[in-house]
Every structure is written in C-alpha cells, then in structure tokens.
Amino acid sequence: MSHETISKSKVLGGSFVIEDVDYRGIVTPEDFTEEQRMIAETTEQFVEGEVASRDEEVEKLDYKLTVELLNKAGELGLLGADVPEAYGGMGLDKVSTTLINEKLTKASSFALSFGAHVGIGTLPIVYFGTEAQKQKYLPLLATGEKIAAYCLTEPSSGSDALGAKTTAKLSEDGSHYVLNGTKQFITNAGFADIFIVYAKVDGKDFSTFIVEREMDGVSIGPEEKKMGIKGSSTCPLILEDVKVPVENLLWEVGKGHLIAFNILNIGRFKLAAGCVGAAKDAIELSSAYANERSQFGRKISSFPLIGKKLAEMNIRTFVLESMVxxxxxxFDISLAEVDHGSADVGYQSAKAIAEYQLECSINKVFGSEALDFVADEGVQIHGGYGFIQEYPIERIYRDSRINRIFEGTNEINRLLIPGTLVKRAMKGELPLMQKAMKLQAELMEPMPTQEFEGTLEPETHLLAMAKKIFLMTGAQAVQKYQLKLEQEQEILSHLADIMISIFAMESALSRTKKCIDRSGEDKAGLAIAMTVAFVQEQFGWIEAWAKEVLAAMESGDVLRTQLSVLKKLTKRSAVNTLELKRQIASKVIEAEKYVV
Incomplete structure (x- = not known):
C-alpha cells in the first residue's frame, strides 16, 4: 500500500459508531499479498516442523526447549517481525505480524511464550526506547539471543495498574535508580533475560525501566500451577535494591502509564489475533470428529443440532477474523507515520497506538468470548472424549479461559470502550454529542417505510439503526449521569456491548461486500449467509440491551415514549437463520475446517 493511499484512508478511532465507513478501504483476509501469504506459510511450517512434534515436552514446561525453539523462530526472522530493519528486524506491516500471531496458535503454550516476547516484551523498546537502547537491545531480542518479559501486575494490583507499589529511587550521584518490589504472574519470567518493569519514582511518578536478569537483587519466584497454558512460564519477579542505570529508564519519568496502556492496547489486539487461530483449530478438530463419530447408526455430523454448533462456531470466527x-x-495506516529516528518518537508512537485503543479493547473482548464459545461447543461435539486430555480440544478449552483475564479483564475493557469514546468526544476529537442532538430531532419525525431489494440491504439498514440506537441510549446516559456515569457500570457494559456489536457487524458486512465486488454473489454465498445470520441475531441482542438501559434510566410515560422510539428503530422482518446455518454447516462438514 502506498503512503498516498494510506493518507487518504486514515480514519479516526471510534468514529465507526457515528460515521458510515467506506467498505472498500477496509483490509480483509482476501486482500493478503503474496508476501503476506508466504510469511503465514513460513510460520505454519515452523510450527509443524519444530514445535508440534515436541508438544508434550513443551507442555511439561521445559525452559531449555522453549528457549531453543524461540532461537529457531529468531533465525527465521519471526521474532523480529515488529522490529525495524535498522535494528536487525524485518519491520513488517501489522497485517503480516497479525498473520504470524494467528498461525502460531497450533503451537499451544509456546505461542504464548513467543507472543509475550515479541509483543509486550519487545515493543516498549521499539516504540519508546532511545536510540542507544534500541541499538543495545533490539538486535538481541530480534534473534532470540535475549528473551523479554513484561512486568506490570503486582500481588495487590492487576487491572488497577497505577496502584502498583514497586518503587524506584534515584541515587544521590544520579547514576542509577534503586528498584524494590514484587511483580506477579510474569509470562516468560523463568527464562527471560530482559524485563520491562513498571515502578513509581519516589513512590509517585509511574515510570518504566529496562531491567536485566544479571543485575544484583533480581530473583525469580516459583512457577505458578495454572489451569491451562501449562507449557508457558509464569513466575513472580522479585526486586531487592536493584541498581538500574539511568540509561535504562524507558522514555521519561512519569510517562510509564502511556507506555503501559499503549503496549496493553497492542497486546489486546494481538490476543484477538491468537483467538482467530485457536478458533479455526477448534473448528477443524470438531468437524473432523463429527464426521468420524457415529451414534444411532449415523455420523453425528448429520444431526442438525451438531451442524448448528459448527455453523455458529464458523460464523463467530468469520466475524472475529474480519474485525482483527x-x-x-x-494500525498500518497509523503507525506508518511514526518516524523511529525522531527525537519525539515516544509521543508519536503513543499517539498512533492510542488512536485505536477503543478498537483494541473491542477485539479483545469479542475475540476472547468468541473463542470461549467455539472451544466450549467443540468440547460438546466431542462429548465425553472432549473431557479427555489426549484429545486436543480439551487443551484448547482450558487454555482459552485465560484470555478473558489477560491484558485487562473483559469487565475493565467493557468500561474502557464507552469511557474512551466519551473522553474523545469531550476533547472535541469526535462529534458525538452533535450527532446525538441531530438524531434527537430526526427521531421526532415519522420513519419512512423501508423497501429492500439488493443483497445485504436489510443488514446494512440494521447496522445504521444500531448506530442510532447507540447514539440515542448513550447520549441519554451522558445527559442523565454526566460525571457520575462511570459509576453506572451495568449501563456502560451494555453500551460497550452495543459498540462491540456495531464494529463486528460492520466488519463482517464490509468484508462480504468486498467479496461480492471481487468475485460476485455466487462465490460470496457463504460469506453472505454468515453475515446475514450474524447481523440479524446480533441486532436482536442490541434491541434487548437498549431496552434494559432505557428501563434502568427512566420509568412511566418517559420510558414508554423512549421504548416507542426504540420500536421504530428496531422494526424489521424475520429471517430464517436456521436455514442459513444449515447451509453453512454443510460447507464446514464437507471441508472439515473453517470455511469462508
């Protein structure tokens, strides 16, 4: 993509809830270049050739083996995908690095060790490091000669990251900081060499430091015994009077929150990409099993309820893949503008990543919950065998559960989604309230009768109505509660779910419209069926959430008036989604894998 094209297609983060999006400018999996497909293939071959055959050893938590495999990934350039070429990396675009993340999921726990290193472990230095820090650390991290870990969580502070108690005190001669504290649940801690550590300078200024394992006073606690992801290392990091040179302060004193939250944004997005891959794996395992297993004298794949499960698994994966x-x-558009050689690269990076923090949270919540649904249905299709460890679906189920907790719980992310939108509107970055005022006047007018002829026209209309429903309910919540809105967590959660649904619906619709433009309606038939089924069903949820929000805020005649307005916005014809799901199921069962 040329820089000229990039500049023309830049969109504001969060604007999707109030603006129509040109679907032709949205990136979809069908747009992958030959080079991107080759990167995906290289990753698959690495997993198949190096990791899959040693899966049982990895699952037993063999540090030496994990590091050895990380080194091999480094030799292939996979560890340096996000690292600029000037520092020994490949400097790939975000679509390519997302593909790597997706294709690594068959590597199970190793994928987590890999992801923590290349993502939250390395990216703080890529985006916020000084030239000297980049020169010193990035080439070693890109090859796997050094392994990274990210240290934010503490025994008493998880989602409340700024409540951290770890301290940093500048020495009298100004040559180093003395760090004291304990970090908990640190992925890769058992074998990492470089730790990105958050601490408060003088107990108040939240800051970030690059800590090396060999520094005096650094020690690692025992491995946690976990429900899943057993082949990844998770230990406490203990810091006792650790002398960290001032050169190892990342960015500036007091800027730690900007680094932490923006790196978490990227982490949330990368987590969603991993969920795409794991969901595809679960569909492949479950459809193949359904074709093998016979009950009552026939293959269980021939039973409509099993087919319905496979169809719904495929639909959610299709929608998630479209969103990711x-x-x-x-991100490719936003990050292309960052000049890594600039003196203010930290500010540029923070701004570029923060632009889509709301979308990152949306991806994380939808992705983790979609995978949990797919994994759960996969176990159900396997029946009793799904509960047995030798069947891979059992591990996918266990491993998936952490995703709703990782990188900020889904509850925290649900509060962040509408909260971030309102903050952007208050700063004048998005015309949210202006659009809401315009809508209020529009809703007083009679609604024109809708006639739909073309493919996806009813679903496109429902998307437009969903945006109006969000504006109507969201604006009323802001007006009613004002600064106290953040205390109304149930309402914020429902507003978040409506926003998540809008982004999901729009992503699926945009992708399918591009497929129709490219190949015609016949070849896009499966994508059309999945999009129609998803949008129609999701719109039902949006209506239910909106009713609950309105009923929580008002009562009596005011509520009746609002519900009558909502009824106008939710008027639609019923669609036979069960028949659509039978069509989708037949394709999944025939292919024995995720299909589009």
Missing amino acids: YRTAGL
Missing part, C-alpha cells in the same frame, strides 16, 4: 484484519489495517 480490519484493525490491523488501521
């Missing part, structure tokens, strides 16, 4: 690569495309 759309977001990767947005």
